[in-house]
Amino acid sequence: MQNYVTLTIDGAPVRASRADSVLDVAIEYGICIPHLCHVPTISDLGACRLCIVEHVQNGRSKVTTSCTLRVQEDMVIRTNTDKIRKLRRNIAELLVAEAPNSRAVQDIALRCGVKQVRYPFRNKTCTLCGRCVRLCAELWGARAIGFVGRGKDRRVDFPFGVRPDFCKECNSCIDLCPMTITPCDGPMKTGEERLCGKCEGQLLMNENFPDFCVWCALGEGFGCARHA
């Protein structure tokens, strides 16, 4: 079996390794698909749903997360249709409402064209992106944290709420958490949450080049921007 496939992303033919995800390939080719829960070299969970694309097959398109979609020969992918932009903007808006005190979330929302948030703010301290859980298990082999609870009570915690001896105290779970990057003004007070939008450079870039990377805080910190 050949190790490489050719697919089409936004009308451009691209060549990729069979093991790659559509998101990996898009980033490699400088096509900015917003994403939050994806971490290069770590398995993907499909948690944030920001990276949605249209996968066109037999004349029909299916909306799916690009980080969990493996490339295939002759695949046709659309990353930036009206439908995708609208859905992605709504997902980003909901994310800001959930966790307005993350600059990473704010930046990504800006990139997705969010100008105001129509949903009530919940001011959560976790987006449930699972970056920390996967890093702990896959990079450090520790499995010292995991998801607990269901529905609105779902959260990340140590087993029985106590840091176990096998935690390596590497702090990766904190360093790569989108919640650790606070908006420039610092944490927003309850009742005063908003879309920050104070970064004039990013606002201008997004208005002039709506589909390009805005060098969001996650990209700067975790390397996706180096491809853009």
Ligand code: SF4
């Ligand atoms: S500090 Fe502990 S819980 Fe956090 S990633 Fe490292 S081993 Fe896992």
Ligand code: SF4
């Ligand atoms: S603690 Fe941070 S990295 Fe972990 S799931 Fe929540 S937002 Fe994501």
Ligand code: FES
């Ligand atoms: S990056 Fe694909 S679902 Fe979050």
